[in-house]
Amino acid sequence: MTAPDSSAPDTATAEASAAPDYSKTLLLPQTAFPMRAGLPKLEPELLARWARTDLYGRLREQGRGRARFVLHDGPPYANGNIHIGHALNKILKDVVTRSQQMLGYDSNYVPGWDCHGLPIEWKIEEDNYRKKGKTKPDFTDAAAMVAFRQECRAYAEHWLSEQRKEFKRLGVEGDWDHPYTTMAFAAEAQIAREIMKFAENGLLYRGSKPVMWSVVEKTALAEAEVEYQDFTSDTVWVKFPVASEGELKGATVVIWTTTPWTLPGNRAISYSSKISYGLYEVTEAPADNWAKAGDKLILADKLAEDVFKQARVTTFARRGDVPADVLGRLITAHPLAALGYSFQVPLLDGDHVTDDAGTGFVHTAPGHGREDFEIWTQHRRWLEERGISPAIPYTVDADSFYTAQAPGFEGKRVITEKGEKGDANTAVIDALIKAGNLLARGRVKHQYPHSWRSKKPVIFRNTPQWFIAMDQDIRTADGTAAPRPATLAGNAPDTLRERALAGIRTVEWVPAAGENRITGMIANRPDWVVSRQRAWGVPIAVFVKENAYGEVVILKDPQVNARIAEAFAAEGADAWFKEGAKERFLSGLVEKPDHWEMVRDVLDVWFDSGSTHAFTLEVRPDLKAARPPEGNDRVMYLEGSDQHRGWFHSSLLESCGTRGRPPYDVVLTHGFVLDEDGRKMSKSLGNVTSPQDVIKQSGADILRLWVCASDYADDLRIGPEILKTTADTYRKLRNTIRWLLGSLHHDRPAEHVAFADMPALERYILHRLVELDGEIRAAYRAFDYKKVNAALTQFMNIELSAFYFDIRKDALYCDPLSSVTRRACLTVLDAVFARLITWLAPILPFTCEEAYIARTGDEEGSVHLLGFPDTPADWRDDALAEKWRQVRVIRRVVLGALEVERAAKRMGSSLEAAPEVYVSESALADALDGLDLAEITITSAATLIRSEGPAEAFRLPDVPGVAVVPVRAEGRKCARSWKISAEVGTDPQFPDVTPRDADALREFFAAQTAAQ
Incomplete structure (x- = not known):
């Protein structure tokens, strides 16, 4: 923010005059902090600095022993460059962890990736086989299956590396060298253990039910994998x-x-x-x-x-x-x-x-x-x-052809491999x-389920699948009733549905509407279909056989399960598909191993991601949290609102089914990103805003400011005009910081003024810091970043630049070195700066780090290690704040009157004025007691008159009782401060300046002599 126009002179606008050049005697701002940010060049340099100084490690060391606030990363899918939705998500997460760390928590962030599943498998088939005219491998061949899975793994590793670079460029601080991935061997082993737990507690079963089936992708889909489109x-x-x-x-x-x-x-x-x-x-x-x-x-x-x-x-x-x-x-x-x-x-x-x-x-x-x-x-x-x-x-097969159980129609097709209507309906x-x-x-046009990957319609098809039961009593491995979670009501059945519904009520949902949304989904959802007929994933690692009644029985052998998990931990889930796997896992442990069959289906990737808490939050020492009611640590999940049916949902079910409680304490959801007209972004429409392009042109801090200025609870909009507005807001914030840095060039901590000795204006600004401290901390605790941004923008633009800085420039630039007012102002500016750069640091980490370095010259420190500074409660003075509220009302009327005079070209600078200010309300007039009205209104003189004022005086409709007559100032113009005063010429040593400026000159030259 550029500090508003001031009456104080500077070297660029000084009038040509025969008088001596006093510009070098003014204490003007001096700083190397540039007006133009140059963020695209600066930000990578700061990222390198943070890596060199191990900022992440120092933050962890700093947080040692504190209560933990762990933001568990919802794993993005490793299959392409990041888009603006990714940027929104990761920036929000970073603002959460940075602000919680500065609030006093040990707030850790470990990034993660979802690496299994159909999109990667589909891409490998397309790039490595279909485009090259090669036949897809025969997955009944163990070696071919394992080789294909290795191709999928390599593809995921490539995109994980690319996305990591792009996420880091956003300024996201985290343990990027040690992320978690669902395809890590240890993770695959734990995912297998988790599905084994559902086998042991009786909730995992194979059933023949109608499921949503993608003909194009040849697999069952869960509700979270479909979207509804016109059809x-x-x-x-x-x-x-x-x-x-x-x-x-x-x-x-x-x-x-x-x-x-x-x-x-x-x-x-x-x-x-x-x-x-x-x-x-x-x-x-x-x-x-x-x-x-x-x-x-x-x-x-x-x-x-x-x-x-x-x-x-x-x-x-x-x-x-x-x-x-x-x-x-x-x-x-x-x-x-x-x-x-x-x-x-x-x-x-x-x-x-x-x-x-x-x-x-x-x-x-x-x-x-x-x-x-x-x-x-x-x-x-x-x-x-x-x-x-x-x-x-079974009337329809996997390719949507009618079977022999549909007599008269066998061979007719419902949906083609391209997702188009077949000939079944017509037949x-x-x-x-x-x-x-x-x-x-x-014919009717209606909303019909489509795969959210292929964008093609699905069919409902009866097929044998593996399910997790929602309404079956949860048992222990020996078949007895499981211990009831404390959250369950006494008469509620101990089922997965009831556990999940009870668990939802223990979670803080941000925004609160999220609770109702996920409650409705859990209350009405069918059993969870967890099987997929694909190759790239963690297998449902159980053995089965049919009993005498034709029912599927699962082998529940702890030793077999342990052997499987150990193999996965050492070799990954590929171990299940290798030649001789069945003998390897059953040999010596199970009688008649030939009676048992390996399940060849892989797990739904939502089960993978729903299990991430088990191989991160419960395993990594840096993520373990003593959560309520046992401890004060908290775990947050943060994703888009679609994850009420996705990751939030699957994580809730997985954890409640195996641990009796949700894996999180706080769930924050954000909307989707649309273009400026509220349309979904599309390459064909040409309305896509790429985070890479914004960073290249303007810098990541601009994107971060856009995120925190938006209401993330709703859908967000972005585009050229919105980014232009964001950049303008940033420019004003930056210029406020720049002016602070320039003025603080003259700050000497040894000369700071005690609070009790400060002028009323300085004490009022410190009062505002107390108020803001409470507002900012509360907003950060509530994850209300729009409120943080709005409060700081209003304070910096309106209260600092347009009011406090405007008034105090004269004292800062022109007062004697010994001036209490000048020194008190510098004391306050130091306090303001220290708070602004920490309050803003979670939102603008690059800019605030740049300002910190400019202020301290500290090449090893960081603003992100400071925390929010304590603000003394003694600074609060509500009576003084009310006094200044009234003073500012009077000031607004005076400034309005002077603006009319400038517009009519009857006056130029406000220093040409000596207004008569009429105040008829005694309480309002009393507010000016002990204050210099001319100083407050930035005029050469001002007169307070307790009366109604003449009819022709200037008034504002919303300020009754205040009238202003803009009288011209009398006297000569000071060659240094440009004030017009009858006292100019009364000092024989400096006859062309006011006595105040003469004293300043004597002190200035004396200081120069002493320094030589």
């Missing part, structure tokens, strides 16, 4: 003929679906006993219509009119009620019975059925939807009692038309 689906209204005897025989139950391809998997129809249904008859319809006169349809009353509209029915009539108990006894025929679907289709009462859209009936294919699966399995015994097979068919619709069971068809 146009075929819609059909389908008739299921009533097959059971009774008065409704000959009628049809009508369903509506947006996935016609799932009809071969239909096994039931769901209805709701809370909905009113009726029997309707078509009385008139066009001759070429699928709906014919005389057709009897069972529909929800609320939706009947809309259904007939879709079916182009001209007129219809309601023939009677169809009660819920009647529906519960109905059996229908499958609409494709002629193709071999000759089984009975029952009606099942389900809470998920509504009459908001459709027909009031839900086509139920238990192999293609969560709710369909749940209602089907809930009625398993009921179905068996009625002779209906509860078996769930099913044509078959429905031929069977006479299609009532209407259409």
Whole structure:
């Protein structure tokens, strides 16, 4: 910030005059701290300095013995250069750790990376095989599998190295030489141990359920791996003929679906006993219509009119009620019975059925939807009692082709390998038309799940997968009830869901809305599907066999598990895939090892990252924390708001399932970064802001200031204009620091003035430091960096530059060396500087380090080792602050009056004025007692008059009781300070200056003589 225009002279603007040149006698600011930052060049030099002086190690040594505040890094994915979202995330983390360290914690940061998973595997397949026309390795060959995994590992290592350089360039201080990675051998061993714990406590099971399946990527996906995008689906209204005897025989139950391809998997129809249904008859319809006169349809009353509209029915009539108990006894025929679907289709009462859209009936294919699966399995015994097979068919394979269990459609495809619609829908619709069971068809645009990696639609497909149960009682390895966590209510079942919900309530969520969001997700989520049918990951390292009932049994042998973990720790998870692995792990420990099979699936990468606490926070001595209620240490997780369904979510489940509590005490979430118009960034739109480009042009501190000036709880915007505004704010802050440094060139600590001996203005500024100290510390503790930035920007711009500095420049530049006012001001400037550069250091680490070096000349020290300085409570004086609030009100009116005079060219400098200030309110006038009004208003003289003032006087509408007449000053102009005074010429030694300046000159020349 450039200090505002002042009446004090300087060498650049001194008037040409016959008088002696007194400019060299002025104590003007002197500093090597440049006005132009040059951050792109400076910042790498400071990074090298921090590396050379081992700043990170010194911070750890400094924090030894303190309470810990550990920010556990959510691992970014090692597969490309960082983008602006990465920059936002890492900068926020760095501001957290730096500020918590300066608040008195030992605040450690160890960066981490997520290294397994489909995106890396997919990239290796593309670059090393598809582009080169090579065949993907046969993973049944052990050597080929291990070689492919090594290619994936090398790819991850490359991008980890590149991202590390880019993160460090942001000014992020951390243990970059010793990061954690999910592909480290020790990490892979611990991840294996963690899944073994779920096997031991009974929550890990293999089940056949419908899961979201990526046809393009050939694997199951978790909810956290999908995003919902607009998709146009075929819609059909389908008739299921009533097959059971009774008065409704000959009628049809009508369903509506947006996935016609799932009809071969239909096994039931769901209805709701809370909905009113009726029997309707078509009385008139066009001759070429699928709906014919005389057709009897069972529909929800609320939706009947809309259904007939879709079916182009001209007129219809309601023939009677169809009660819920009647529906519960109905059996229908499958609409494709002629193709071999000759089984009975029952009606099942389900809470998920509504009459908001459709027909009031839900086509139920238990192999293609969560709710369909749940209602089907809930009625398993009921179905068996009625002779209906509860078996769930596998109608669609991994490539989305119909199997032989979809008679009439085998070989048709739902989604192609390119993610486009196949021919399955058309084939099913044509078959429905031929069977006479299609009532209407259409298309609808709606939100449909897509893989967030391939951006292609997924399907719901019944397939054997490994799950972690949400609602099963947690047991110990021997099958007895596990010890109940203290967070669980006495009557709550000890399940993973209940543990997680209880754990959520023990965490501080920033912003608070995060608690409701993740609570809703945990309360409603299905069992966690943790298996993936890929190669690059940690295997589900368990052995299984089928028992006499066809159930999958997991081998629970501590010695086998230990042997597996030891091998992983020594060789990595590749050990599981090497030739002879089964014999290696089971030999000598298990009878009949041939009866056991190795699970070949790998773990969902969310399980990997959800386990990071186990191989970082619980293992590394520099990260171990004695967390509440046992200790005062705290652990924070900080990521984007999407991680409520991602890392926050998986970490919560993993830790609660194995340790009974969340792995974190504080969770902070931030929004996403959009362009200046609020649009998502896209290369095709040309609206991408690259952190690399911003750093190259302006420096990392500009990016950091943008982050801390934004409301990170919401989506953030960035672009050229926003960055221009940020750079302008930075320039003002920098110039304030520069002016402070320049003025402090003349500071002599031995000449500092005691608080009690200071003028009122100095004591007021120190009072403001006390107030700010509380505000800044509280804001940093609350992780409210926008508030920190706003408070400091307002203080530096308004209270310092435009007020305090403006008033005190005359005293600093022109007062005698012995002046108490000048020395008191320097005392205050020293206190202000010490606080500003530490309060700002977490936000602007490079600039504050540069200022620290300029002030101290210390080549080994660092501002980041200082901590926030204590501010004496004795400096607080609320009565004095109120006095100065009133003084500033009066000053504002005076400055307004002088501005009018300047605009009208009746005056130039404010030193040409000697205003008459009329104050009618006695309390307001009393505020000026003991103060020099001319000094405060930067005029050559000023007169306070306790009255209303003349009608023509200048007034401000919002300041009643103050009026100003801008009278011109009388006397001669001082050749040194430019004040106009009748006293100029009264000193015989220096007849062209005021007595004050004459005294200053005598002291100045005496000091020069003494120094020679």
